[in-house]
Amino acid sequence: MNMLMLLLRNLARGPSTDAFPFGDTFTPERLRGRIRFDPELCTGCRLCAHVCAGDAIHFDETDEGLRFTLWHNTCTFCGLCEHYCQTKAIHLTDDWHLAHLQQDKYAMIEQGVVAPAACAGCGCRMTAPVPALTALAYRAGNRRIEHLQTLCPDCRRKAGVTGGRS
Amino acid sequence: MPDMLSSDTLSLLFAVLVFPGGLFALCVGLVLKGLDRRLAARLQRRVGPPLLQPLFDLVKLARKRTLVPDIACKPVFLAAPMVGCVSMALAAALIPIPGVYDPDPLLGDLLVVLYLLAVPAVALMIAGSASGSSYGAIGFSREMALMLAYEGPLLMVLVTVAIKTGLAQGGVVTFSLSEIVRYQQEHGAYLADPWMWPAFLAFLAFFPANLGIAPFDIPEAESEVLEGPLLEYSGPPLGLFKVMSALKAVVVLSLGIALFFPTAPAGAPGLLVHLLKLGVLSLAGVTVLRTAIGRMRIDQAVLFYLKWPEALAIAGLAAVLTLA
Amino acid sequence: MSFIARISQRSPWLYRINAGSCNGCDVELATTACIPRYDVERLGCQYCGSPKHADIVLITGPLTLRVKDKVLRLYEEIPDPKVTVAVGICPISGGVFRNSYAVAGAIDRYLPVDVNVPGCPPRPQAIIEGIAKAIDVWRERL
Structure with a gap:
């Protein structure tokens, strides 16, 4: 009996089917x-x-x-x-929408x-750190940091030892 | 005279192949099946397939390749669905449409219908055992157990109606469906008589099992025995089985109408009323039931049939005999 | 395209093969089939229990060595014309199980695949989209 009431209620409330693939569908946020x-x-x-x-x-x-x-x-x-x-x-x-044909x-x-960028010190090829990363690491940059960013890791190490003088 | 004979044969052939058997019954059966799937979807808060989906399925199946298993008995495997279809087309031609169609007494009566009704189940059993699949064999044994359980009440219901009509007309039994329909057209439907209700209920309980519909679709349960006897079928023969089940739905429902509430006007309105009755009986008796109740186990189903429809059928028969 | 072909393409029956899936994609397939919100029966689809009734076969899982022969045999049992859809990244490329000793590898090395639905698992709408693409492929084969 409960089941019959449920079926009747379903009939009265109408289909709850999504229109997709014939229409739009929702996408969770x-x-x-x-x-x-x-x-x-x-x-x-x-x-x-x-x-x-x-x-x-x-x-x-x-x-x-x-x-x-x-x-x-x-x-x-x-x-x-x-x-x-x-x-x-x-x-x-x-x-x-990733479904695709073979x-x-x-x-x-x-x-x-x-x-790639060229190292300001030795001129080798390197992947430069991006400004977004510097902004994350240091709240405000200074001239020294900006200079270090243009160097390749090897040159940066040297610059660290010599205090920025190349 | 040869001329008379040939025109008789032609009209018989027309009755079996076009109206009301064969083509007409197939169309009605497919639309009923489509209505059934659509209402079932609505009851489950879905949109459901198009109304003509069963027809699309049939056309699709006709275009698929037929695979026959190596271990199958090929002629029997391919003949089984045809036997089922032909028997159902014949049975459809035997059942009167009140006010529209009266079957030729040459074709047969209620007893022939009873035999023909058993043929689709037998065809399924033969198909299951001929396919050589173990799932088919399980489906075969389940179909047989179920058939033994529901044939008893069915026989008793048919006899009840036959005796009721026979006694009312001063005889003992009348197995002629035309007589039964004519008597009710004149004296009111049996459904209006409360003493006939047990028999009607027993008949209602009979058709889910005969039509292979939940909760009694145990032989063809796709989640347990992978559609049982139909497992090895593909393409056109599978389509023939679908045709058979569509025809069977029309035959069984029409039989119910002829036995219990055939009152209808003559001519085209009669046909409309008949179709309307078929629709209501199919939606109320089949769709709602199969959506509301899950599948039973075979032992539960056999026990159910041996208890309730059997008791109802006996009560109906006793009521008719004592009242007479 | 003939009228008959146009009618037949509205009745694609689906069959699922689990080739060693973690069941994530199978749950999404069951969701697509059973939940009223994603009613695949609108496309005329119907899940069938027997491979011999199928038109579109949905394969989930990375094809483990243990099921490889059985999957290939099942695939042979599906009558032509048929379309294969790989659901989830496992059958497409092996996914997180790639290079495992127990996995035979991407399924398109062993049987022809027509549509891929990546995801781990793909969402039901994506599966429906894949089935719609598969129906387009199937129409050309009818």
């Missing part, structure tokens, strides 16, 4: 979906690749600079990369190249 990478903010620390559970993130050195590659087809969307990224160069958007399987990637 904090849904973790397709990943966006911003090379302007990346310092090349590679912590994201280290914490990635699905081994989805790869860094490789190319002629243009440090290349970040993420393959959505092995990403678990756990959000650890975004959590550990100090400058939030990695961001999980709420875009969940021929696009290997096109489901997010890629970005971190442009």
